[in-house]
Amino acid sequence: MTIELRVNGRTHSVDVDPGTPLLYVLRNDLELDAVKFGCGLAQCGACTVLVQGQATRSCVTAVSSVIGKEITTLEGLGTSEHMHPIQEAFRREQAAQCGYCISGMIMNAKAFLDHVPQPTEAQIRAGLSGILCRCGTHLEIVRAVQRAAGNLRKP
Amino acid sequence: MSAIARREFLKQGAGALIVGVGASKTGWRLFAAVEGAGDARPAARSVSWDQLDSWIAIGTDGKVTVYTGRVDMGTGVRTSFAQVIADELDVTFQSVDIVMGDTDLTPDQGKTTASNNSGRGQQPLIRAAAEARQILLRMAGDQWKIAPERLTVQDGVIRVQGEASRRISYSELIGGKRFGAKIEAKDPGDNWGPLLSGSAPVKSGNFRYVGQSLPRVDVAAKVTGTFPYVHNVRVPGMVHGRTVRPPAIGARLLGVDESSVRNVPGLIKVVRHGDFLGVVAQREEQAIAAARQLKATWSESQQLPVDEFEWMRSAKPLKTNTINTGDVDAALARAAKVVKATYKLPVQNHAMIGPSCAVADVRDGQATFWSGSQWIQGNRRDLAQMLGLPVEKVHGIWVEGSGSYGRLICDDAVADAALLSQAVGKPVRVQWTRQEEHVWEPKSPPALIDMQAGLDADGKVIAFSLEGWSPSHSTGEAGNTLAWRLVGTNPGHDRLSGGPGGHLYSFASDRRVTHYLPEIFRACTLRGPGDYQTDFAVESFIDELAFAAKADPVEFRLRHLKDADSTMVLRALAKQAGWQPQPYPPKINPTGRLVSGRGVCHGTPGKVAAVAVDVEVNRDTGKVRVRKATIAAVCGRIINPDSMKHQLEGAFLQGLSRCLLEEVKFDRAQATSTNWRSYPILTFADIPQIETILIDQPGVDSSGVGEVGSVPTGAAIANAIFDATGARLREIPFSPERVKASLAQA
Numbered sequence: 001m002t003i004e005l006r007v008n009g010r011t012h013s014v015d016v017d018p019g020t021p022l023l024y025v026l027r028n029d030l031e032l033d034a035v036k037f038g039c040g041l042a043q044c045g046a047c048t049v050l051v052q053g054q055a056t057r058s059c060v061t062a063v064s065s066v067i068g069k070e071i072t073t074l075e076g077l078g079t080s081e082h083m084h085p086i087q088e089a090f091r092r093e094q095a096a097q098c099g100y101c102i103s104g105m106i107m108n109a110k111a112f113l114d115h116v117p118q119p120t121e122a123q124i125r126a127g128l129s130g131i132l133c134r135c136g137t138h139l140e141i142v143r144a145v146q147r148a149a150g151n152l153r154k155p
Numbered sequence: 156m157s158a159i160a161r162r163e164f165l166k167q168g169a170g171a172l173i174v175g176v177g178a179s180k181t182g183w184r185l186f187a188a189v190e191g192a193g194d195a196r197p198a199a200r201s202v203s204w205d206q207l208d209s210w211i212a213i214g215t216d217g218k219v220t221v222y223t224g225r226v227d228m229g230t231g232v233r234t235s236f237a238q239v240i241a242d243e244l245d246v247t248f249q250s251v252d253i254v255m256g257d258t259d260l261t262p263d264q265g266k267t268t269a270s271n272n273s274g275r276g277q278q279p280l281i282r283a284a285a286e287a288r289q290i291l292l293r294m295a296g297d298q299w300k301i302a303p304e305r306l307t308v309q310d311g312v313i314r315v316q317g318e319a320s321r322r323i324s325y326s327e328l329i330g331g332k333r334f335g336a337k338i339e340a341k342d343p344g345d346n347w348g349p350l351l352s353g354s355a356p357v358k359s360g361n362f363r364y365v366g367q368s369l370p371r372v373d374v375a376a377k378v379t380g381t382f383p384y385v386h387n388v389r390v391p392g393m394v395h396g397r398t399v400r401p402p403a404i405g406a407r408l409l410g411v412d413e414s415s416v417r418n419v420p421g422l423i424k425v426v427r428h429g430d431f432l433g434v435v436a437q438r439e440e441q442a443i444a445a446a447r448q449l450k451a452t453w454s455e456s457q458q459l460p461v462d463e464f465e466w467m468r469s470a471k472p473l474k475t476n477t478i479n480t481g482d483v484d485a486a487l488a489r490a491a492k493v494v495k496a497t498y499k500l501p502v503q504n505h506a507m508i509g510p511s512c513a514v515a516d517v518r519d520g521q522a523t524f525w526s527g528s529q530w531i532q533g534n535r536r537d538l539a540q541m542l543g544l545p546v547e548k549v550h551g552i553w554v555e556g557s558g559s560y561g562r563l564i565c566d567d568a569v570a571d572a573a574l575l576s577q578a579v580g581k582p583v584r585v586q587w588t589r590q591e592e593h594v595w596e597p598k599s600p601p602a603l604i605d606m607q608a609g610l611d612a613d614g615k616v617i618a619f620s621l622e623g624w625s626p627s628h629s630t631g632e633a634g635n636t637l638a639w640r641l642v643g644t645n646p647g648h649d650r651l652s653g654g655p656g657g658h659l660y661s662f663a664s665d666r667r668v669t670h671y672l673p674e675i676f677r678a679c680t681l682r683g684p685g686d687y688q689t690d691f692a693v694e695s696f697i698d699e700l701a702f703a704a705k706a707d708p709v710e711f712r713l714r715h716l717k718d719a720d721s722t723m724v725l726r727a728l729a730k731q732a733g734w735q736p737q738p739y740p741p742k743i744n745p746t747g748r749l750v751s752g753r754g755v756c757h758g759t760p761g762k763v764a765a766v767a768v769d770v771e772v773n774r775d776t777g778k779v780r781v782r783k784a785t786i787a788a789v790c791g792r793i794i795n796p797d798s799m800k801h802q803l804e805g806a807f808l809q810g811l812s813r814c815l816l817e818e819v820k821f822d823r824a825q826a827t828s829t830n831w832r833s834y835p836i837l838t839f840a841d842i843p844q845i846e847t848i849l850i851d852q853p854g855v856d857s858s859g860v861g862e863v864g865s866v867p868t869g870a871a872i873a874n875a876i877f878d879a880t881g882a883r884l885r886e887i888p889f890s891p892e893r894v895k896a897s898l899a900q901a
Contacts, residue, residue: 038509094370097558129840134836139804
C-alpha cells in the first residue's frame, strides 16, 4: 500500500507492506543510509532514529505506526558543511572508529540532550547505555556528548 | 544527504574514497575509480608488485595516489598511511589519496591482520614513495644538469638549494604519466604481501606529519551519515538474499518445502546447493520473511563436546610443538617450592555490531563483489574456485564495513551472495541476521593451559613450564567460507595458528608444549589470537609466583625480564600508575562488602604493552568493576598519537569485555548464545577511566597497536581481584557466579 512519511522535514510516498520495519523503508526506499541494521531485536541501538523527537528503534517499528509523525535521521540533523553541534562535537572528539554504531549514538544523544540539557557524566553513561559499541570508543563518545551539551548551552 | 554533498565528501583530499562514488537519484552506483580524478592519473596501470606504477601515481593536478591491498578496518590507517606517505614524498597531507583493496587496482598485500598494517603493510608504501621521490629528483637534476643532492622538495615542488628562481613540481615532471620503473619485491610467503627494497634513502626523522595527531579523514563522514559502508552498496538491478542455516553444525539438508514460501510477496527463488540453502526476493524484508518461513528438514547432528575443557585434555592433538630451554624437570626436582595452576579460556565471538554483509554479481562467466573483507584477495580466490571461474574473471572491491577484529579475514556473506547471484542472474545483497552472526561467525576457540614452575630459596624462578591445548584459530580462514563448506566442495583447512605459547621472560629452564586440536567451531583469529589466551595464563601465573615468593608483582616481573622494551614499558607503567612496591600478600578484608585491589600485567612477544588496573569487587554479588586502567605501550615511531591512544583504549575495552562477560554457550548441536542478551558485551556503565602512556621510539620503524591493548587485560583483572580478595580467578569470564564461588574458596 502507499504510505506517506514525514522524514527530515520532507514528505515521501512509499509503496510497501504496512508491517515493514521503518529501518528498511529508510534505507532501501529513501536511501537514507546512515541508519544501520544491527540486530533487528531492539538490543543494540544501531538503528535508532527520532520519531516525534523520541529515540526509536527503527528495526522493530512498523512503518504504518509512524504515518504522520515527524521522523529524523542522522542526515536530517546536519550535513558535512553544516554539522549539528552534536555531530561537530563527535568530530572534534574523534568519537568514531569503525563508526557503525555512531548514527544510533548521535540520534540517541540528541534525544537525551533534549531531555537532559545539562547532564552529569553518570547521566550520559546511563542515557547511552542501550547503544552498543564494539570498538571501545565509549570514552570519546561520552566526551563528545559532554562537549555537545556545553556547545548547545552557548547562545 | 544531497548528491552534491556526497560528491564533495568524496573529493576531500587524503583518504577520499575510491568506492561508492557517483551518487544519483537511485543511490550509490559503484565503480572502481575516483570521481573527479578525470584523466589526471595514468590510465593503464599494473598491480604487479615489482612495478613502481602499481603502488603510486602522480596526477596532472599534483595529487598523489597510493594503491594498497591493505584496508582500514576502522582503525584509522587511511589517515596514518597518508601521513607517512606525505612525509616520505614531501607533499602535503591533503594531496595524498589512498586507494584500498580493489583487486583490479591495488597490489596484493595479503591479509589485513595481526595488527600489522602500520608495520608490514606500510613498508611497501614507504619504499615506493621513497623510490618515486628519488626518481623525481633525478628527473629534475637531469633537466637542470644539477646533482640531485643539491635539490630540496617542499609540498611537491623541487627547488635548488640557495636558488629561489628555479622550481619544478612533481606534476610538471610526471603528472599523468607512468614512472615505468621496476622495484625489487620479495614475497615472504606468509600471506601478508611483499616487502619492497630499493636504493632511495628512507626518512628516519624531521617529519612534518608523522607524530602529529591529525584528525582522521573518515570521521566527519561517519558522524554525518555520508560514509559509504559496504552495507550501503547498491548496484543497478540488485535484489536481496537471505540464508537458512542448519539447526546444528554438521546437519545435512534432507528436504526443502518450497510451497511453504509460495505466498511470500517478491520471492524470486529458493536456492539450494548441497547443504547451502537461501532465498532471493525483490525487497530486503521479503527475503527476511521468506527465510523465516521456508520449511526445510535437516538430519540430526550432535557433534559438539559436552565440556570443551575435558574434551581438550582427552582429544588426540593434530600436532604438538615443543620448545625447550634447559632441563625443566631437573630444575623442578631441586626447587625449594613448586607451584602449579590450570587456566581456562572460553569460546568467544568477534561480535561485530554490523552483521556480515556483501553484494555479489555473478553473471556471464564473471563475478564482481563488494565486501568488507580483511583479505579481499583471499576471498577473491575462494569465490573463483567455488564458482568455477578463472580468478582473473573475479573482481573484488573492498568497501569498509563494521569493525571486525579478525572476523572478516574470511567474509562469509560474500560467498552467500555469490551463490545466490549465480542462481538468479542478478546482483544480490546479503546481510546476516543477528542470530546468524552470533551462532555462525567463525569463533575464537577455547584454550586450556597448565602452568608449572619451581622457585629457588631466593624466590627466583628456576623452572617454568607451559602446556597448552587449543584448536587452531584459522579453520574458518581462506577456503572455508560457511557457504562453501555447506556446498561441500571446499578444500578444507590445515593452517594451525593461535596455540598457547610465548612469553617475554628469561628463565634458566623453560618448556612450552603446544597441542593443536581438531576444530570444534569454525574459527577465525580474534584480536591478539593466542596471545590473549597465553597472556592470561602466563601473567596470572607470574602473579601466583610473586605471591609464593612474597615479592612485589612489578619487582618480581622485572627480576625475570631481560627484554629492553618490556622492562622499559613496565617501569613506565609502574611510575605513571603510582605503583607502590610491597611484598605481595593480598589485602583481604573479610568484612567489607566492596573491596578494592590493584593488578598489573605484561604483554607477550611482539605485543609489548603493560596494564595496571584498579578494581572493586562486590563480595555479596560477585560483581567486578574496573575503576581505572593505565596502559603503557611501545610501537616504535608513533605516527598519530591520538589514533594510537584510541586503539589502545578500544583494544583494552574489548579485552575487558571478553574477560568480564563473554562466553559462547553451546549444546551438543550448536551455539546457543544467539544475540546480545545471551552474549552480552560491555556497556557504558562499566567503562573505566583509562590513562594511556605512549612511548615513542623515533628511530624504530612503526608497528601496530590494534592488539597490544587487548592482550594484557585478563590477568591484570584477575590479579587485581586476587589483590582485593585473595580469590584467584583462573577461568574467563569472571562472571559474578564464578567470582562468588572463588570467594567462598579463598
